[in-house]
């Protein structure tokens with residue numbers, strides 16, 4: 001007889017993908033598109049409302065703890081569009097009184113002018129794509145803002161929103177450890193509760209990939225990459241913003257709820273072109289994905305009420321693997337008991353003991369299993385060993 005388990009953990013978020021950008025950055029492989037010509041934004045927002053109604057029908061009774069407008073560039077949205085989408089979410093689901101409502105923003109002066117409008121619409125957290133605090137690298141990354149504009153946007157955001165964060169990309173071509181130490185030190189002065197720090201990755205299909213492939217972009221080797229990572233951990237820890245996930249740093253209590261819902265393997269509805277979701281329907285976890293092309297998605301929503309192109313029911317084994325992949329990114333680690341419940345099997349004690357012996361994992365007083373500082377640079381290999 002199959003034991004019935006509660007596959008959820010009560011966490012529920014809504015992700016809204018806005019797919020448009022003013023220009024395509026050469027390193028980016030997110031689902032982002034530059035559209036030219038006339039655009040009926042209010043009509044486009046109606047498609048989001050339809051998808052929200054559809055997903056709410058599948059997940060009745062949930063309380064939304066986090067809403068995240070990601071992109072693309074959601075800060076190109078008219079604040080009235082953000083307000084309309086939030087109103088629609090509130091109409092179909094309960095929104096928790098302390099829900100985190102984040103919008104990803106690019107720090108140009110034009111976009112900063114909309115910040116008050118977003119706050120009035122209900123946004124209570126912004127995440128700014130600063131990427132670098134140096135002019136040369138900003139230009140090389142194809143960014144459309146200057147350092148001064150970015151700093152002004154961060155300060156303005158801090159004065160308007162209760163919470164804010166910004167992103168930087170490091171381990172860039174030509175960057176030295178000393179350069180990064182200076183830049184990150186400045187960033188830590190500027191930051192309040194949260195920072196996302198990503199090592200540059202070369203993604204297929206981007207201009208950076210072509211340059212790198214042609215030998216025209218020299219990336220740090222593995223050892224230098226590890227040194228960048230270690231330096232980042234040390235400086236952020238000393239500044240009181242330790243990592244709570246591989247690339248995310250926060251003062252305790254300032255962690256992003258949206259991020260935690262992903263990594264604690266909660267439930268989330270993905271709305272908009274190319275958005276992914278994980279939903280519990282009739283006790284089974286569904287992995288959903290939507291049509292990526294913005295206007296194709298809109299057509300499909302008009303025809304069917306949703307833009308879904310994938311709806312896979314995950315096997316127990318797949319759920320267990322996802323729990324490990326997501327949860328072991330977190331400093332708090334994973335609950336091996338929950339892994340056993342979801343996957344119907346236990347993590348091999350022999351594997352745990354071996355990884356402990358070489359110092360890659362440890363067990364916390366609450367019984368959670370987590371990857372150590374030494375294990376983080378080789379996280380993928382650690383996850384593969386535990387999942388085996």
Ligand SMILES: C[S@@+](CC[C@H](N)C(=O)[O-])C[C@H]1O[C@@H](n2cnc3c(N)ncnc32)[C@H](O)[C@@H]1O
Pocket residue numbers: 027028029030070071072073074104105106128129130131167168169198199200201202203
């Ligand atoms: C959805 S993206 C960008 C959001 C927003 N449009 C912007 O550009 O700021 C979220 C973050 O991913 C990071 N990112 C994107 N591509 C990356 C890459 N190839 N390597 C490292 N970080 C990357 C950037 O820091 C970026 O701010």
Ligand code: SF4
Pocket residue numbers: 020021022023024025028029030032071072073106129
């Ligand atoms: S990094 Fe941001 S602005 Fe640049 S293309 Fe990607 S989503 Fe658009």
